[in-house]
Amino acid sequence: MTSTDHSRTDHSRTDHSRTDHNRTDRAGRDHSDHDSAGTGIDRDSGVEGIRDRVATQLARARQRSVALIDAVDDHDLVRQHSKLMSPLVWDLAHIGNQEELWLVRDVGGREPVRQDIDELYDAFKHARSARPELPLLGPAEARRYVGEVRDKVFDVLETSPLEGGRLLDGGFAFGMIVQHEQQHDETMLATHQLRVGPPVLDASPPPRGGPVGPAEVLVPGGPFTMGTSTEAWALDNERPAHQASTDPYFIDTTPVTNGAYAAFVDDGGYRDPRWWSDAGWAHVRKASLVAPRFWVREGDQWLRTAFGVTAPLEADQPVVHVCFYEAEAYAKWAGKRLPTEVEWEKAARFDPASGRSRRYPWGDEEPTGAHANLDQRHLSPAPVGAYPAGASPLGVHQLIGDVWEWTSSDFRGYGGFEVFPYAEYSQVFFGPDYKVLRGGSFGTDRSAVRSTFRNWDYPIRRQIFAGFRCARDASPEELA
Ligand SMILES: [Fe+2]
Numbered sequence: 505m506t507s508t509d510h511s512r513t514d515h516s517r518t519d520h521s522r523t524d525h526n527r528t529d530r531a532g533r534d535h536s537d538h539d540s541a542g543t544g545i546d547r548d549s550g551v552e553g554i555r556d557r558v559a560t561q562l563a564r565a566r567q568r569s570v571a572l573i574d575a576v577d578d579h580d581l582v583r584q585h586s587k588l589m590s591p592l593v594w595d596l597a598h599i600g601n602q603e604e605l606w607l608v609r610d611v612g613g614r615e616p617v618r619q620d621i622d623e624l625y626d627a628f629k630h631a632r633s634a635r636p637e638l639p640l641l642g643p644a645e646a647r648r649y650v651g652e653v654r655d656k657v658f659d660v661l662e663t664s665p666l667e668g669g670r671l672l673d674g675g676f677a678f679g680m681i682v683q684h685e686q687q688h689d690e691t692m693l694a695t696h697q698l699r700v701g702p703p704v705l706d707a708s709p710p711p712r713g714g715p716v717g718p719a720e721v722l723v724p725g726g727p728f729t730m731g732t733s734t735e736a737w738a739l740d741n742e743r744p745a746h747q748a749s750t751d752p753y754f755i756d757t758t759p760v761t762n763g764a765y766a767a768f769v770d771d772g773g774y775r776d777p778r779w780w781s782d783a784g785w786a787h788v789r790k791a792s793l794v795a796p797r798f799w800v801r802e803g804d805q806w807l808r809t810a811f812g813v814t815a816p817l818e819a820d821q822p823v824v825h826v827c828f829y830e831a832e833a834y835a836k837w838a839g840k841r842l843p844t845e846v847e848w849e850k851a852a853r854f855d856p857a858s859g860r861s862r863r864y865p866w867g868d869e870e871p872t873g874a875h876a877n878l879d880q881r882h883l884s885p886a887p888v889g890a891y892p893a894g895a896s897p898l899g900v901h902q903l904i905g906d907v908w909e910w911t912s913s914d915f916r917g918y919g920g921f922e923v924f925p926y927a928e929y930s931q932v933f934f935g936p937d938y939k940v941l942r943g944g945s946f947g948t949d950r951s952a953v954r955s956t957f958r959n960w961d962y963p964i965r966r967q968i969f970a971g972f973r974c975a976r977d978a979s980p981e982e983l984a
Contacts, residue, residue: 551665551666551667554666554674554675555661555662555664555666555675557675558661558666558675558678558679558682559658559661561678561679561682561951562654562657562658562661562678562681562682562685564949564951565682565685565686565689565949565951566650566654566685568686568689568880568949569596569599569650569685569688569689569692572592572689572692572693572696572705573592573593573596573643573647573692575696575704575705576592576699576704578642578643580592580699580701581593581596581643582636582640582642582643583636584633584635584636585695585698585699585700586695586698586967587632587633588632588633588698588967589632589691589694589695589698589967590632590635590691590695591635591636591640592692592695593640593641593642593643593646594625594635594638594640595688595691595692595695596646596647596650597621597624597625597640597641597646597649597650598625598627598688599650599684599685599688600646600649600650600653600654601618601621601622601625601653602625602681602684603650603653603654603657603681603684603685604616604617604618604653604656605622606677606680606681607656607657607660607661607677607678607681608653608656608657608660610671610677611660611664611671611672611677611678612656612657612659612660612664614656614660617649617652617653617656618649621641621649624638624639624640628928661678670924670925671925673736674736674737675736675737676736676737677925679736679737679951680737680739680925682737682951682952683737683739683951683952686948686949686951686952687952689880689947689949690880690945690947690948690949690952690969693880693947693969694947694967694968694969696811697798697810697811697967698967699812701812702812703811703812703813704811704812705811705812705883706883707880707881707882707883708881708882709882709884710821710877710882710884710885710886710887710890710946711886711887711890711891712887712890713820713886713887713888713889713890714889714890714892715889716757716758716888716889716899716901717757717899718757718899719756719757720754720755720756720757720976721754721755721756721757721851721898721899721900722752722753722754722898722978722982723750723752723753723754723755723847723850723851723854723898724752724856725749725750725751725752725753726749726750727747727748727749728747728748728749728750728850728853728854728859728861729745729746729747729748729853729860729861730745730746730747730748730846730849730850730853730861730918730956731743731744731745731746731918731956732744732745732956733745735863735954735956737951738954738956738957739929739930739957739958740921740922740923740924740925740929740930740931741915741917741918741921741929741930741958742956742957742958743918743920743921743922743924744918744920744921744922745861746918746919746920748846748849748850750844750846750847750850751977751978752978752983753843753847753975753976753977753978754975754976754977754978754982755843755847755848755851755900755973755974755975756840756973756974756975757888757899757900757901758822758888758889758901758902758973759822759823759885759888759902759906759907759909759971759972759973760822760823760831760834760971760972760973760974761819761820761821761822761823761888762806762808762817762818762819762820762821762822762823763817763819763820764823764838765796765823765826765834766806766817766819768833768834768837768838769794769795769799769806771837773833773834773837774788774793774794774795774833776837778836779833779834779836779837780829780832780833780836781829781832781833783829783963784828784829784830784832784833784963787827787829787963787964788829788830788833791964793827793830796823796824796825796826796830796966797825797826797966797967798810798825799817800814805817810883810884811883818884818887820887820888820889821884821885821886821887821888822885822888822902822906822907822971823907823971823972824884824885824907824945824969824970824971825966825967825968825969825970826910826966826970826971826972827963827964827965827966827970828910828939828961828962828963828964828965829963829964830966831910831970831971831972832910832912834972834974835972835974838974839976840974840975840976841912841974841975841976842910842911842912842972842974842975843909843911843912843973843974843975844911844912844913844975845911845912845913845940845942845958846913847911847975848903848909848911848942848943849942849955849956851865851896851898851900851903852864852865852896852900852903852904852942852943852955853865853896853955853956854897854898855897856897856898857897861955862955863954863955863956864876864894864904864954864955865894865895865896865897865900865903865904865955866893866894866895866896870950871894871904871905871950874891874893874894875891875893875894875904875905876891876894876902876904876905876906876944876950877890877891877902877905877906877946878904878905878944878946878948878949878950878953879948879949879950880946880947880949881946882946883946884946885906885907885945885946885969885971886902886905886906886946888901888902889901890902891905903942903943903955904943904944904953904954904955905943905944905945905946905948905953906943906945906946906971907943907945907946907969907970907971907972908941908942908943908944908945908948908959908968908969908970908971909941909942909943909970909971909972909973910939910941910970910971910972911939911940911941911942912939913939913940914935914936914937914938914939914940915930915933915934915935915938915939915940915958915960916934916935917930917931917934933960937962938960938961938962939960939961939962939963940958940959940960941959941960941961941968941970942957942958942959943955943957944957944959945968945969945970946969947969948969
């Protein structure tokens with residue numbers, strides 16, 4: 505795939521329906537589907553609690569967008585740092601434009617702020633590589649525009665009933681826009697990673713690693729509840745909750761580390777077709793791949809460049825910036841395979857003691873800094889074992905945060921999938937072209953990830969913060 509495509513975060517709205525549905529409240533938590541009572545919202549606090557949460561989340565998202573934008577000068581905002589990415593100033597105005605379409609015009613029923621720019625910021629109309637040539641709003645104008653939209657949105661939020669329709673219930677439309685902004689913030693963070701020049705972003709180093717127990721965990725076979733029908737801000741592709749089943753399998757306790765991956769590279773893995781699928785081998789040769797993106801060889805050691813800083817590779821951090829084909833090849837070299845999406849979610853949610861699926865590996869409570877490396881709190885993945893409080897009941901670590909994890913699954917709708925609120929959110933991407941990634945990265949905000957959250961991308965994609973972990977079938981002897 506070339507750089508002319510759009511990405512998951514470029515969703516544009518065209519049309520949508522206002523299908524009503526019955527909202528599931530906290531009392532519904534233990535209904536037939538055993539889906540955890542995830543709402544992201546304390547429903548007990550009612551509509552005012554939702555209003556407060558929306559306001560807080562909108563402000564958090566904007567604070568992050570502004571920090572990513574203000575880190576560079578106007579020249580850097582309008583130029584294209586890579587053909588794979590939009591100019592940063594496009595992302596900013598696009599964030600505002602989607603917010604205007606959904607919250608000002610649709611939810612709020614207000615007059616347009618800038619109808620004349622809708623076409624410019626429709627991701628389906630212009631490939632990323634072509635966006636610098638568009639008559640985009642300049643940095644000052646874009647900042648003014650998103651500010652004006654946001655003022656109106658707070659006005660809409662004050663008066664919205666936040667119930668009485670599927671778009672409104674639980675603040676869904678607001679939650680969708682919060683997640684959209686945070687997803688673009690992660691995309692802008694990826695643009696920062698591709699930018700050449702002195703470092704402009706700053707963050708504290710991640711916490712130290714620790715013991716993680718055995719290298720693999722056995723997940724028992726049988727059914728569990730996958731997806732969700734109760735999480736208020738879950739997107740259409742995460743729905744509905746349904747029964748899925750697996751055979752018993754082993755899954756790695758942690759994501760594959762730089763040190764483990766370097767052994768594959770140094771073993772000649774990139775020159776040996778035995779480890780690669782046909783498509784992967786064709787790609788690795790065509791693109792002349794020799795190591796993960798941003799790895800630099802110096803003498804007999806590997807360095808890695810991250811956000812303008814080049815330093816020796818941290819052996820115990822999860823590998824990042826590998827494409828699906830590289831993940832697949834490593835797994836084969838290691839005598840394993842990638843987990844399916846079903847296997848990944850079962851490892852991240854299933855509690856064998858209760859038979860219930862949790863919102864997160866550690867339980868139902870919202871992520872904190874003790875659970876997972878999220879929120880761009882740090883500018884790299886954390887070493888394995890850094891988040892013991894975030895482990896699953898079976899002892900699987902770092903499923904949420906650090907790196908998006910490639911799975912072997914194509915992106916498809918679950919049985920009972922319903923488009924909401926528009927086909928361009930998910931449905932147009934269903935099919936064999938995209939592979940599913942799970943779990944979020946250090947650059948993902950906590951509002952935009954959960955154990956049901958599904959990301960998808962092309963199997964050649966490397967600029968995203970993606971790594972992986974391996975799985976394998978359990979043999980009869982191991983189960984005896
Ligand atoms: Fe977008």
